[in-house]
Amino acid sequence: MGADFSYYVGVGKKARSLTHISTEQRAKVFKALSDPTRLRMVEMLLNCEQMCGSEIAEHLGISLALLCHHGRTLEHSGLIVKKKQGQAVSISVNRELLAECFSELVD
Numbered sequence: 706m707g708a709d710f711s712y713y714v715g716v717g718k719k720a721r722s723l724t725h726i727s728t729e730q731r732a733k734v735f736k737a738l739s740d741p742t743r744l745r746m747v748e749m750l751l752n753c754e755q756m757c758g759s760e761i762a763e764h765l766g767i768s769l770a771l772l773c774h775h776g777r778t779l780e781h782s783g784l785i786v787k788k789k790q791g792q793a794v795s796i797s798v799n800r801e802l803l804a805e806c807f808s809e810l811v812d
Contacts, residue, residue: 726805730783734806737782742767743775747784747798755788755797 738744742765749764750756756764762772776796779785783802788795 726802726809730802731806731809733782734784734802737778737784740775740778742771743779746772746775746779747803750785750796750798751800751803755795757793757795761796 738747745765746761749761758769758772758776762769765772767775776785776787780787784799786797786799788797
């Protein structure tokens with residue numbers, strides 16, 4: 706009853722051909738998405754081009770302090786991008802990173 710490792714060998718070859726995103730980066734992305742509030746935040750931002758922090762906090766029903774906590778985690782993983790526009794900060798999703806992370810799983 707030997708184990709069939711052919712699937713894992715194929716995955717290993719595919720992983721080596723990955724040029725843009727490392728396994729560690731993808732792990733950061735999936736870890737960041739493992740929290741329900743952060744996942745809802747990303748889903749909401751995918752439906753909009755960009756939003757300011759107070760809008761996001763209001764829609765999610767969370768405090769600005771909690772939004773900042775989750776925002777730092779998402780920004781550290783590369784999933785969101787913050788741009789300062791005057792006194793307001795605009796937040797958007799890094800769609801390319803998100804698409805590449807998931808495409809590596811399904812291709």
